[in-house]
Amino acid sequence: MEMIQIVGLGLIATILILTIKEQKPMFAFLIAVATGIMIFMYLAGKIGGIIEVLEQLAESSGVQMIYLKTILKIIGIAYIAEFGAQIVRDAGQESIASKIELAGKILIMVLAIPIISIIIETVMKMLPA
Amino acid sequence: MTWLAEWLKEIIFVVLLAAFIDLLLPNRSMERYVKLVISLLILLTLIAPVMRLFAPDAERQLEMAFMDSADSAGQQSAGTDTEEILRQGEQMRMKREQEAIQWASEEAAKRMKDQIERATGQPVDRVVVRVDAAEDDAEPSISSIDVYMSPKEREQELSRKDDQKEASPGTSSRIAIAPVEPVSIEVNPQEREAVGAEDTAIAAASGESSGREGGTAGGIIGLAPESDSGYGHEGANPLSRQIADILSRGWGIPAEVVHVVLQEDAK
Numbered sequence: 561m562e563m564i565q566i567v568g569l570g571l572i573a574t575i576l577i578l579t580i581k582e583q584k585p586m587f588a589f590l591i592a593v594a595t596g597i598m599i600f601m602y603l604a605g606k607i608g609g610i611i612e613v614l615e616q617l618a619e620s621s622g623v624q625m626i627y628l629k630t631i632l633k634i635i636g637i638a639y640i641a642e643f644g645a646q647i648v649r650d651a652g653q654e655s656i657a658s659k660i661e662l663a664g665k666i667l668i669m670v671l672a673i674p675i676i677s678i679i680i681e682t683v684m685k686m687l688p689a
Numbered sequence: 690m691t692w693l694a695e696w697l698k699e700i701i702f703v704v705l706l707a708a709f710i711d712l713l714l715p716n717r718s719m720e721r722y723v724k725l726v727i728s729l730l731i732l733l734t735l736i737a738p739v740m741r742l743f744a745p746d747a748e749r750q751l752e753m754a755f756m757d758s759a760d761s762a763g764q765q766s767a768g769t770d771t772e773e774i775l776r777q778g779e780q781m782r783m784k785r786e787q788e789a790i791q792w793a794s795e796e797a798a799k800r801m802k803d804q805i806e807r808a809t810g811q812p813v814d815r816v817v818v819r820v821d822a823a824e825d826d827a828e829p830s831i832s833s834i835d836v837y838m839s840p841k842e843r844e845q846e847l848s849r850k851d852d853q854k855e856a857s858p859g860t861s862s863r864i865a866i867a868p869v870e871p872v873s874i875e876v877n878p879q880e881r882e883a884v885g886a887e888d889t890a891i892a893a894a895s896g897e898s899s900g901r902e903g904g905t906a907g908g909i910i911g912l913a914p915e916s917d918s919g920y921g922h923e924g925a926n927p928l929s930r931q932i933a934d935i936l937s938r939g940w941g942i943p944a945e946v947v948h949v950v951l952q953e954d955a956k
Binding site for chain 2: 614617618621622623624626627628629630631634635638639641642643661664665668669671672673674675676677678679681682685686
């Protein structure tokens with residue numbers, strides 16, 4: 561049922577946008593943004609469920625929560641950057657969209673820095689001085 | 690063998706998670722970056738036992754680093770900041786209250802000392818007032834008062850009473866206490882107070898004659914059986930009762946919380 565709702569919402573928004581685009585391109589863009597946010601919010605609850613299950617699994621298997629947190633952060637950054645970039649791209653600003661994606665990539669890389677530094681430190685300690 | 694199981698569990702979990710994330714990723718443009726981070730995490734898990742050997746605090750370091758990066762992003766830290774500030778405020782309030790209570794008790798002790806000296810004419814060494822901060826914002830109340838009388842003239846009395854006691858043994862209670870004698874004098878105030886309070890309660894409950902009561906009270910308070918016998922006869926009890934009376938009338942506190950300690954100098 562949920563899938564049908566989402567598809568219905570998307571279809572209605574598409575038809576509205578197609579009809580309005582000739583007269584008011586601005587409103588067409590706003591409708592697109594609003595629809596995107598709605599679907600995103602709708603999915604946020606589902607994603608919350610998934611994350612809860614993952615956290616429970618991590619807790620029961622005794623894995624350090626920090627791994628899970630890092631991975632979840634990565635997913636979050638990826639999704640939000642993607643969402644923003646697509647909206648901007650829809651509005652025709654390709655260059656800004658690519659900048660948003662760049663920011664997402666860099667933030668993901670920042671998450672990797674502590675891991676890299678720890679691994680390198682360990683390797684340096686293992687090697688005889 | 691448990692560490693092996695733990696390790697394997699961790700590896701399996703992280704690899705599964707990585708596959709899951711791969712599916713969840715929105716588009717291909719982020720893929721390479723995400724894959725790098727995830728493979729680093731898997732590597733970290735794989736070398737965890739070695740790391741524990743060579744860098745035992747690596748995990749903590751990692752956690753700190755992540756915390757730092759989260760703070761520098763600085764969005765969700767606002768809530769914790771507020772909590773921190775509130776907690777500090779609470780601490781400062783408690784400290785201020787405690788200072789106020791301490792000041793009040795010192796002041797009250799000074800006044801009481803003057804009052805007792807004026808009323809009884811006996812020199813008072815010092816007065817210790819304990820004020821309890823009540824919970825749930827009620828008024829703080831005086832929980833106990835220890836009056837330490839100066840040792841001066843007591844000494845001669847003491848020796849005199851010693852002789853007296855040698856000559857004529859006192860009541861059975863005194864004899865029972867006698868063996869404890871060497872303990873005396875250097876006992877810390879808490880103990881003394883506790884014993885004193887107990888004694889007062891017992892005495893009040895049994896409603897003994899004033900002389901006997903004085904004997905016990907004096908004995909426990911002074912913590913030396915000789916002095917106890919002495920004051921019992923001479924009536925240190927009236928003095929302590931008088932002091933308790935003065936304080937309870939003047940300050941509106943129950944007489945039970947007043948403990949009078951008759952000090953002797955170390956011989």
